[in-house]
Amino acid sequence: MRDDASEPGRVPGHVGERLRFDSFALAPKQGEQAWRELVYPVIEVDALTRGEPVGGSVDACALGDHVISLTRSGAQRGRRDPALMTAHPLDFYILMVVIEGSVTGCYEGREVALAPGDLVVEDMDAPRTNATPGSTVINYIVPRARLAALCPDEYLHGRLLPARAPTTRLLRSHLRGLLQTAPALPPCSVDGWLDGANALIATGLAPGRAARDDELRGHVQQALKASIERFIDEHVTDPHLTVAAIQRRFRLSRTHLYRLFRPDGGVAAAIRHRRARWAAAALLDKGGRGYTYELRTLAYDAGFDSEARLRRAFRAHFGMSPSELRERALAQRPADTVFGPSDFYSGVEAFIREVVSDAG
Numbered sequence: 001m002r003d004d005a006s007e008p009g010r011v012p013g014h015v016g017e018r019l020r021f022d023s024f025a026l027a028p029k030q031g032e033q034a035w036r037e038l039v040y041p042v043i044e045v046d047a048l049t050r051g052e053p054v055g056g057s058v059d060a061c062a063l064g065d066h067v068i069s070l071t072r073s074g075a076q077r078g079r080r081d082p083a084l085m086t087a088h089p090l091d092f093y094i095l096m097v098v099i100e101g102s103v104t105g106c107y108e109g110r111e112v113a114l115a116p117g118d119l120v121v122e123d124m125d126a127p128r129t130n131a132t133p134g135s136t137v138i139n140y141i142v143p144r145a146r147l148a149a150l151c152p153d154e155y156l157h158g159r160l161l162p163a164r165a166p167t168t169r170l171l172r173s174h175l176r177g178l179l180q181t182a183p184a185l186p187p188c189s190v191d192g193w194l195d196g197a198n199a200l201i202a203t204g205l206a207p208g209r210a211a212r213d214d215e216l217r218g219h220v221q222q223a224l225k226a227s228i229e230r231f232i233d234e235h236v237t238d239p240h241l242t243v244a245a246i247q248r249r250f251r252l253s254r255t256h257l258y259r260l261f262r263p264d265g266g267v268a269a270a271i272r273h274r275r276a277r278w279a280a281a282a283l284l285d286k287g288g289r290g291y292t293y294e295l296r297t298l299a300y301d302a303g304f305d306s307e308a309r310l311r312r313a314f315r316a317h318f319g320m321s322p323s324e325l326r327e328r329a330l331a332q333r334p335a336d337t338v339f340g341p342s343d344f345y346s347g348v349e350a351f352i353r354e355v356v357s358d359a360g
Contacts, residue, residue: 018183023055024074031055041088042124043078048131054288061141061182063190065110067141067240068179070099077131080124090124091144095201097172101135107158117163117172138175142198150202159205166251167204173227174200197222210216224250225260229270236274237303271310275302276313283326297324 021038023031035055047054053170054076060069075195096119103114105122106129112120122128125144147156161168166206178193185193230248235241247257261267280300283293299310313353314322 004273013319019058019060022057024057028032028053040084042094043080043130044084045076045078048075048077048133051150061179063178063182063194065143065146066194067139068175068178068182069139069141070136071139072136073132073134075133077129079127081127085125085127091122093142093144093147094122094124095140095142095175096120096122097138097140097175099136099138101132103130103132103137105130105158110158110160114158114160115163117168117202119161119163119168119171120158120162123157123203126156129273132206138179139177140178142201146198147201149291150198151206154206156205161204165204167200167207170202170224170250171197171200171229173230174223177226177230192222193226204240221260228257228260232274236278237269237301239300239303239305241271241303242257243271248256271303272309272313273317275304276310276317278302279304279310279314279322280318280325285321291305298322 021034023035023038025031025213026034032055034054036045038058039056045054050074054074056071056073056076058071060067096114098114098116098118100116102116103120105112105114105120107122108127114120123144124167161171163169163172174193174197182195228250231246231249234242243254243257246252247254250257257267261270264270264273279298282298282301295310296307299305299307302310304310305314311321314320314325318325320328
């Protein structure tokens, strides 16, 4: 992680490299100067109202030749004109998703008003201006060659993907997930995330080609499944999380949903598996109530509607009952180990495999 304003124009370049900066954490004049320098290779900024300071914050993470960031801006206007383009040529697109506030952009004479949820494509090799009274946006930086290969013959500068469009909703969810997980992503999984994001962008910008391209469709389906899995993880303990609820949330038929999760035995099985993992982590949480958890209470806390369903899920996914797992863990786990629910992705199943192996 980098918390450094000494190189304000520098863009991270390695997977997981991070840059954080907040101009409002500095003295006003120093913060404004640092903010102007930070954004200068991309845009020049000025105050919306004469005499008012400009500033903002950025939290950016590099993903190889891509970058994703969360950027908060105060009231300001920005421009990228031919002089800046000549001084600092940039061979990439920025896809900007508005999260809060509003932004008005002008792309070679065409004005685009952006509200929360909207997405616009900005070509760094074309002039533009924008203005905001204050906004929070996700910026996704894509090399020109990557996007041009997916959208050949498409003029992308200033293209708007409206918030209500199904592809925009899915892309927004995917980019939010990428933003949250980017700092911890292992290099081997980065390409899958980027392929999914770029395929969704191409589907929104060039739907005709996307419908004819099997590889592109495959990436879109992978991104859709990843979004559903994140939704399941976020609501895993909610007893109202059902197949029907997921159908409504993502506007999918039961058949389409089943096809996506066929390798997992269906979406209902995927939900049970994640609830079992959550319950296993809670059961092994020596820092909390884990080793004294009553199984009936644990079942309800994990989103199951009965202890019997919890037991069946454990048998199906771990090959043992909750009580057996707890007994083996008590016999083998060092006394000072804390193993909490927050660890269930990184370690629960590895530990269970270790316990089962040692017991055998």
